Amino acid sequence: MNRTILTLLFWIIAYTSFSQNKVCINDEEKELYNLIMDYRMEKGLESIPLSASLTFVAQTHSEDLFKNFNLTDSENCNAHSWSDNGEWTSCCYTADHKQAGCMWSKPRELAGYNSEGFEIAYYFSSGAKASQSLKGWKASEAHNELLTNQGIWGDMKWEAIGIGIHENYATVWFGVLKDEKGEPQGCK
Numbered sequence: 001m002n003r004t005i006l007t008l009l010f011w012i013i014a015y016t017s018f019s020q021n022k023v024c025i026n027d028e029e030k031e032l033y034n035l036i037m038d039y040r041m042e043k044g045l046e047s048i049p050l051s052a053s054l055t056f057v058a059q060t061h062s063e064d065l066f067k068n069f070n071l072t073d074s075e076n077c078n079a080h081s082w083s084d085n086g087e088w089t090s091c092c093y094t095a096d097h098k099q100a101g102c103m104w105s106k107p108r109e110l111a112g113y114n115s116e117g118f119e120i121a122y123y124f125s126s127g128a129k130a131s132q133s134l135k136g137w138k139a140s141e142a143h144n145e146l147l148t149n150q151g152i153w154g155d156m157k158w159e160a161i162g163i164g165i166h167e168n169y170a171t172v173w174f175g176v177l178k179d180e181k182g183e184p185q186g187c188k
């Protein structure tokens with residue numbers, strides 16, 4: 001088979017897999033969402049609708065980071081990178097941001113979200129928790145700017161947000177389009 005057909009088959013399988021599986025959000029992820037919205041409200045900013053598509057990407061990336069990210073090699077590829085151990089295109093995100101597009105495209109690639117996504121990631125050795133993740137991002141100028149639409153993010157209007165926490169990693173994805181797939185369900 002030629003590369004075009006294989007690529008098309010991959011997208012059909014990935015989209016079908018996502019659309020058939022309901023995305024759910026656990027209590028810790030919901031807590032992180034609520035804390036972020038409270039923080040934005042304190043800053044006079046609007047709430048952002050929770051997105052099933054971006055939550056799927058966030059959860060997938062948090063799990064990929066836990067299983068495959070090498071902290072000792074993070075000088076080369078940082079935590080916005082994606083391994084080659086999944087049904088996605090691998091990506092080495094470098095500190096100079098030259099590979100940013102490979103990360104920004106993940107919502108479209110994995111969930112059929114019709115725009116780029118922008119991520120913040122947090123690691124804590126004894127397990128990522130909602131309150132400590134937000135505290136870490138607030139203390140980082142670059143991450144805080146994304147949370148509060150400042151700096152280079154000042155002209156962006158977030159219309160969707162996804163939350164993922166897996167073991168030591170928390171990731172949050174922001175998007176500029178409303179998610180046609182709606183909100184994730186609560187996990188039972």
